[in-house]
Amino acid sequence: MAVAFDNVNSATGLKKLDEYLLTRSYITGYQASKDDITVYSALSKAPSSEYVNVSRWYKHIDALLRISGVTGEGSGVTVEGSAPVATPPAAAPDDDDDDVDLFGEETEEEKKAAEARAASVKASAKKKESGKSSVLLDVKPWDDETDMKKLEEAVRSVQMEGLLWGASKLAPVGYGIKKLQIMLTIVDDLVSVDTLIEEHLLEEPINEYVQSCDIVAFNKILHHFFPMKFLKSYITSDYVNLCIVFVFALQNLWILWQSGC
Numbered sequence: 001m002a003v004a005f006d007n008v009n010s011a012t013g014l015k016k017l018d019e020y021l022l023t024r025s026y027i028t029g030y031q032a033s034k035d036d037i038t039v040y041s042a043l044s045k046a047p048s049s050e051y052v053n054v055s056r057w058y059k060h061i062d063a064l065l066r067i068s069g070v071t072g073e074g075s076g077v078t079v080e081g082s083a084p085v086a087t088p089p090a091a092a093p094d095d096d097d098d099d100v101d102l103f104g105e106e107t108e109e110e111k112k113a114a115e116a117r118a119a120s121v122k123a124s125a126k127k128k129e130s131g132k133s134s135v136l137l138d139v140k141p142w143d144d145e146t147d148m149k150k151l152e153e154a155v156r157s158v159q160m161e162g163l164l165w166g167a168s169k170l171a172p173v174g175y176g177i178k179k180l181q182i183m184l185t186i187v188d189d190l191v192s193v194d195t196l197i198e199e200h201l202l203e204e205p206i207n208e209y210v211q212s213c214d215i216v217a218f219n220k221i222l223h224h225f226f227p228m229k230f231l232k233s234y235i236t237s238d239y240v241n242l243c244i245v246f247v248f249a250l251q252n253l254w255i256l257w258q259s260g261c
Contacts, residue, residue, distance in 0.1 A: 003028060003077045009044050014051050021053035033072030036061050041117040042079040044110055063189040131188045134251060136217040139210055144176040151209035152180055158200045162190025219251060
């Protein structure tokens with residue numbers, strides 16, 4: 001079912017959008033889609049930090065457009081009083097007189113801003129790749145009766161763009177209690193570890209199993225051990241790949257050693 005919003009460049013429209021995003025990461029569905037681009041393009045400027053949820057969503061979509069682009073189809077969304085993405089501005093619908101009275105007609109400046117954002121969306125696929133980090137988390141249960149298998153399943157159920165879960169193991173804490181140690185790789189511009197912990201791992205329904213979650217190690221992933229121009233001049237690409245794999249392996253061993261494994 002299509003979602004509709006009032007003019008998101010007005011205080012009233014922003015407030016409604018902020019309330020809508022209170023319990024959502026995206027406009028529709030569980031991944032970024034064309035619906036997010038439609039609302040993003042309708043905004044003439046970055047929203048004020050007063051609108052906490054809109055500001056958080058806007059920064060996330062902006063980062064996606066700069067790094068990898070958005071390919072999800074979405075369910076369909078309309079924004080009253082704003083031009084649709086990548087199409088000529090449409091006439092305002094005449095079935096809602098309140099929009100005309102409260103917000104007026106779209107100005108030429110708003111039309112140009114929407115067109116500029118649409119052009120930015122098309123060029124987003126050419127943006128450079130973001131950095132990545134390797135993280136080791138300690139996830140502790142409530143007590144020794146907690147089902148650790150279900151705890152791990154609940155943790156891994158958290159899925160988002162830029163997040164990849166890795167190896168894990170159970171480590172003793174004391175009094176028969178064990179903790180889950182799990183590795184993950186994140187794209188720095190897309191995933192905040194603090195947000196992952198506070199808004200996902202320690203919220204319902206996962207907090208039924210998880211009592212606390214701590215960052216044991218946080219390391220930037222090295223993409224190149226030596227300057228690539230130098231390597232290409234003297235050694236083969238297969239040897240470069242072998243070196244990179246070797247560096248990744250050493251990095252993961254160092255993280256495990258830090259955690260006392």
